Amino acid sequence: MNTEQNLLSVETLKKYFELKSGFGSPKKFLKAVDGVSFDVNGNSVFAIVGESGCGKTTIARLLMKLLDPTDGRIIFKGQDVSALRGEALMGFRRSVQIVFQDPFASLNPRMRIVDALSEPFKIHKLAPKHEIKDRVTELLMKVGITDEALYRYPHEFSGGQRQRICIARALTVSPSLIVADEPLSALDVSIQAQILNLLQDIKKETGIALILISHDLRVVHYLSDEVAVMYLGRIVERAKTEDIFKEPLHPYTHLLLASAPEIRHAKSANRIRPAEQGDVPSPVDLPQGCSFHPRCSKKLAICDKIEPVLKEKNGRHIACHLYNSE
Amino acid sequence: MFYVIWNRFKKNPLSVAGLAVIASLTLAAIAAPLISPHSPTAIDVYNVLSPPDFSHPFGTDELGRDVFSRMLWGSRASLKVGFIAVGIAISIGLFIGAVAGFYGGRVDAVLMRFVDIMLAFPTFFLILAVIAVVEPSISTIMIVIGLTGWMDVARLVRAEFLTLKERDFVSAARALGAVDSRLIMRHIIPNALSPVFVAATFGIAGAILTESGLSFLGLGVQPPDPSWGNMLTSGKDNITVAWWLSLFPGLAILTTVLSYNLVGEGLRDALDPRLWMGDE
Numbered sequence: 001m002n003t004e005q006n007l008l009s010v011e012t013l014k015k016y017f018e019l020k021s022g023f024g025s026p027k028k029f030l031k032a033v034d035g036v037s038f039d040v041n042g043n044s045v046f047a048i049v050g051e052s053g054c055g056k057t058t059i060a061r062l063l064m065k066l067l068d069p070t071d072g073r074i075i076f077k078g079q080d081v082s083a084l085r086g087e088a089l090m091g092f093r094r095s096v097q098i099v100f101q102d103p104f105a106s107l108n109p110r111m112r113i114v115d116a117l118s119e120p121f122k123i124h125k126l127a128p129k130h131e132i133k134d135r136v137t138e139l140l141m142k143v144g145i146t147d148e149a150l151y152r153y154p155h156e157f158s159g160g161q162r163q164r165i166c167i168a169r170a171l172t173v174s175p176s177l178i179v180a181d182e183p184l185s186a187l188d189v190s191i192q193a194q195i196l197n198l199l200q201d202i203k204k205e206t207g208i209a210l211i212l213i214s215h216d217l218r219v220v221h222y223l224s225d226e227v228a229v230m231y232l233g234r235i236v237e238r239a240k241t242e243d244i245f246k247e248p249l250h251p252y253t254h255l256l257l258a259s260a261p262e263i264r265h266a267k268s269a270n271r272i273r274p275a276e277q278g279d280v281p282s283p284v285d286l287p288q289g290c291s292f293h294p295r296c297s298k299k300l301a302i303c304d305k306i307e308p309v310l311k312e313k314n315g316r317h318i319a320c321h322l323y324n325s326e
Numbered sequence: 327m328f329y330v331i332w333n334r335f336k337k338n339p340l341s342v343a344g345l346a347v348i349a350s351l352t353l354a355a356i357a358a359p360l361i362s363p364h365s366p367t368a369i370d371v372y373n374v375l376s377p378p379d380f381s382h383p384f385g386t387d388e389l390g391r392d393v394f395s396r397m398l399w400g401s402r403a404s405l406k407v408g409f410i411a412v413g414i415a416i417s418i419g420l421f422i423g424a425v426a427g428f429y430g431g432r433v434d435a436v437l438m439r440f441v442d443i444m445l446a447f448p449t450f451f452l453i454l455a456v457i458a459v460v461e462p463s464i465s466t467i468m469i470v471i472g473l474t475g476w477m478d479v480a481r482l483v484r485a486e487f488l489t490l491k492e493r494d495f496v497s498a499a500r501a502l503g504a505v506d507s508r509l510i511m512r513h514i515i516p517n518a519l520s521p522v523f524v525a526a527t528f529g530i531a532g533a534i535l536t537e538s539g540l541s542f543l544g545l546g547v548q549p550p551d552p553s554w555g556n557m558l559t560s561g562k563d564n565i566t567v568a569w570w571l572s573l574f575p576g577l578a579i580l581t582t583v584l585s586y587n588l589v590g591e592g593l594r595d596a597l598d599p600r601l602w603m604g605d606e
Contacts, residue, residue, distance in 0.1 A: 064501045093503035106494035110516040119512075120502045166498070173502065 006075075007177060007209050008040040008063075013072035015058050019284065030284050032058040034233035035072070037310070042176065045203060045210040047224035047241070049217060049256065051280060055233040056213045057101075060181040063211065064098050065089070076177075094124055097170035101182035103162035107154035113140070113165060114150040120172040139168040143198060160191035167198065171206075179211045184219055196222060217260045221245055229253050232283050232291045239316035250320050251296045290321065298322055334596035341592025344585035351582060355401040364392035366399040367550045375568045385570035387560055393570060396552035397578055403553040404582065407468050407537040408530035414472025416526055419479025424510055424518075426480070427487025438484070441477045449474045450536065457545045464553075467546050471533050479525050486518035520597035527590035531583045538579050554579050 013036045016029040033055040040046045048056050061067040063074060065081055074081040076092060084092050100106040108116060117136040121127050127135050137147045143164040154162060163183060170178050180199065184192040196219060203210055203223075214220050220227055221241060228238040229252060237250040248254050280295075281287050287294055293303040302321050310319040335341060354361065363381070370390030378385045384393035426437040456470050490496060491514060499513050540546035541555025549556055554575040561572030 061497070064497075066497050066500060090503050093501065096501075098498065098501050100494040100498065102494060106498050108495045108499070108513050108517070111512075119499070119504070123503045123508070169498065169502070 006039040007042045007077065008211075009073075009075040010036060010038050010059075010063075011073045011075065012037055013059070013062060013074060014070045015055075015062055015067060016070045028284055031233050031286065032283065033062065033069075036228075036230070036233070036235050037072075038228055038235065038238060040177070040209055040211060042209050043203075043207040044226065045212055045224040047212045047214060047220040047227045048230055049214055049220055049227060050230035051215060051256075053232075053280060053283065054230045055283075056215075056230060057181055059230075060098065060179050060211075060213055063179050064096060065092065090124065094173040095175050096177045096179065097173060097175040099163070099166050099170050099178060099180045099183045102186045103159050103166055104154075104186070106166050107162055107169075109154055112151050112153055116154075117165075117169055117172055120169070124173060126173065136168075136172075139171055140165070142171070142202075143168045144194075158191075159187050160194060163187060163191075163195055164198065167195075167202070171202070174206075175208060177209045177211065179213070181213045182215070183212075184214070184216065192219070199223060217245075217257060229256065232280065232286060234291070234319065235310055235317070236292065236319045237317065238310070239318075243316060249316065249318050249323060251298050251322070252292050255295070290319075331596045335592050338592040338595065340588045344588030344592070347581060347585040348589060351401060351585075352405060354398060355405050358398040358402055362392075362395035362398045364395040366396045366552045367391065375564060375571075377568070378570055384574045385568065387557070387568070387571055388564055393557070393574055396557060397554065397574060400547075400552040400554045400557060400575070401578065401582075403464055403541075403547050403551070404534045404537060404579075407464065407471065408534045408586075410468045411471035411475065411533040411537075412526050412529040414469065415475035415529060416479055416522060417476075418472070419476035420483050420515070420522065422476070423480040423483025424487055424515065427484035428491055428506070428510055428514070430488075434484070437480075441480055444474070444477050447474070450539070453536065453540065454543075454545065457540065462540075462545045462548060464547050464551075467537055467540055471536050475529060475533065479522060479529075482521045482525055483518055486521060487514055490514045490517055521594075523597060524590050524594040527586055527593055531586035531590070534579070534586070535583055 013033055014031070015033040016031050019028040019030055021028055036055075036059065038046065048059060050056055058067065062069050063081075065074075065084070068082060076096065079088065079092075081092060107113075111119075114133065114136055117139065118132045121132045121135060133150070137150065140147065140149060145161060145164050145168065149157070149161075149165070154165070157165065163186075167183075183199065184195055187195060199210065199212075200223060202208060210223070212220065212224055224241050226239070227241050227244045228235045229244070229250065230236070231252050237244070237248070237253050239249075244253060245257070248257055281291065287304065289302070289304040289306055290296070290308050293299050296303065300321050306321075308319045308321050308324060310317050311324060313323055335345075363383075368391060370386065373382070373386050373390040375388055376382060376386045376390075382392050382394065384397065386392055387396070422437055422441070426434040452474055453467070453470050457466065460466050460470075491509075496509055496513050499509055504513070537546055537553065538555035538558070541553040542558050544556070544559065546555055547553035557575040558572060558579075561568070561575065565572050
C-alpha cells in the first residue's frame with residue numbers, strides 16, 4: 001500500500017461509543033466501526049455497502065472529522081486528519097465535503113438558499129463579495145436549479161431539489177473528495193435516477209473522488225469502481241465493483257445481492273429469502289468468532305470460535321474462513 | 327416567513343384580541359404624558375374619593391388624585407418592568423442555555439446544576455429578601471426579576487441546542503468550516519428562538535404580575551409614583567367606600583396579563599414548525 005498515491009487512506013479505523021451503565025457494572029461499548037481499512041484514489045468512486053446499523057454513517061462522520069476515532073488513522077493527502085488544527089483543518093474542510101441522506105434535515109430552515117451557499121465562500125474567503133452571488137448562481141445552474149431559487153427558503157423545495165442544493169453546497173469549496181452518505185435513499189425512485197446521473201456527471205466533469213455510502217446495490221453497481229461490504233463495523237469483502245457483482249465471495253455479500261429487489265421471472269421465488277436468515281446481532285454483544293455466523297448458510301466449525309481477518313486473495317480482500325482454510 | 331407566522335397567528339381570534347389590547351396599552355403608555363387628563367401626582371383635597379364622572383372617568387383616590395391618569399402612568403411602570411426584566415432573563419438564559427447545550431459534558435452538568443439550585447429558591451421570597459437589602463425602586467425590581475427568571479429560558483434553549491446541534495445542517499456547516507460561534511449564532515440560535523419568543527411573552531405576563539405584587543406590598547414602585555400594584559394597596563384600605571380604586575387597577579392587571587398569555591399561546595401555535603410545513 002502506497003499512501004502517497006492515495007487521496008485517502010483509512011488504517012484500522014475504530015469508533016466505539018461508550019454506553020451508559022449502572023454503578024459497578026462493567027463499561028459497555030458499541031463498536032460502530034471496528035478496524036476498517038481502505039484506500040481511495042483520486043477520481044474514483046469507492047462504495048461502502050451494508051445494512052443499516054453496520055457503521056456506514058459513522059465512517060462518513062469520521063471521514064469528515066465530525067467525530068474523532070477511538071483508534072486508527074485517516075490519512076488524507078498524506079496528512080493525519082485527527083492531527084489537523086487551525087489553517088490545516090480549514091484546508092481539509094475545503095477538500096472534503098459531505099452530502100447527507102436526508103435533504104430535509106441538511107439545509108438550515110431559517111436560511112435562504114443564497115445565504116446557505118454564500119456561507120462557504122465567506123468562511124474560506126474564496127471570492128470577493130460582489131462575485132459570490134454569481135458563483136452561487138453558477139453552481140445552482142450546474143446542479144439544475146434556476147436562479148429563482150436564490151431568495152427562497154428550503155421548505156419551498158422538493159426533496160430532489162433540496163438534494164441538488166446540498167450537492168451544490170458541497171461543490172462551493174471545490175473539494176477533491178465528496179462523501180455521499182446514502183444520498184438517494186430519502187428520495188422517490190424517479191428522482192433517484194436524476195440525482196444519480198448528476199453525481200455521475202459531476203464525477204466525470206470535475207474528477208472529484210466520491211465515497212458512496214449506500215445500501216442500494218443497483219446504485220453502487222452503476223456508479224462505483226470499488227466496493228467494500230460492511231457487516232457490523234467491519235469490512236467483510238472488498239473488491240472491484242465488477243468482481244463483486246460477477247462473483248460475490250463472502251456469504252454476506254451473497255445475501256445482500258439476493259435481497260436486492262429485482263424484477264425477475266417466477267423462478268426467483270426459490271432464491272434465498274433474507275428474512276429467513278435471522279436478524280443482525282446487536283453491535284454491543286457481538287457473537288464470538290465471525291460476527292456473521294449466526295446468519296450464515298455456509299457456517300464451518302471454526303466460525304463461532306475464531307474471527308476471520310481480511311486477507312487478500314487474487315486481488316480481492318475477504319474476511320471469511322471459507323476462503324482462508326487452505 | 328413572517329407572513330406565514332402571521333397567517334397562522336390570525337387563526338386564533340383570542341390571541342389577536344390579546345395582541346390588540348397589548349398594542350393599545352403600549353401606545354397609551356408611550357403617550358401617557360400627552361393623553362392623561364390630569365397629573366398623576368396632583369393632589370386635590372376638594373375631590374377626595376369622588377366616584378367616576380366626566381372629569382375623572384375612573385374616579386379619584388384618597389388624596390384626590392385622578393385614578394385614570396395614575397393608571398396611565400402606572401402602565402408605563404408595568405410595561406417597562408415586563409420588557410426589561412424579560413430582556414435580562416432572556417439574555418442570561420440564552421447565553422447559559424446555548425453554552426450548556428452546545429458544549430455538553432461537564433460544562434453542561436455544572437450549568438444545569440446551577441439552574442436547579444436557582445429553581446429551588448422560591449422566587450418571590452428571594453426577590454423579597456433582595457429588596458429588603460437593596461433600596462426598592464423600579465430599576466431594582468427589573469433587575470431582580472430578570473436575574474431570577476432566566477432558568478426556564480436556559481432550559482428551553484439548552485433542550486433546543488441538544489437536538490439542533492445533532493442536525494445534519496449543523497454538521498454540514500461544520501464540515502464547511504464554520505467555527506463554533508458561527509454555528510451557534512447563525513445556525514442554531516435562529517432555529518431555537520421560537521420557544522424563546524413564546525417563553526418571553528409568558529415571561530412578560532409573569533413579570534408584570536410580580537411587579538404588581540411587589541408594589542402592592544410596598545416593595546416595588548414607591549409612592550407617590552403610581553403603579554397598578556401600589557394603587558391596589560390604597561384601594562384595599564378604602565374598598566368599602568370607593569370600589570373604583572381597586573376595580574380599575576385590578577382589571578388592568580388582569581387584562582394585561584391575560585392578553586400576554588393569550589398572545590403567548592397564539593405564538594406557540596403559530597411558531598410550531600410541525601404545524602407550518604406546507605401551508606403558505
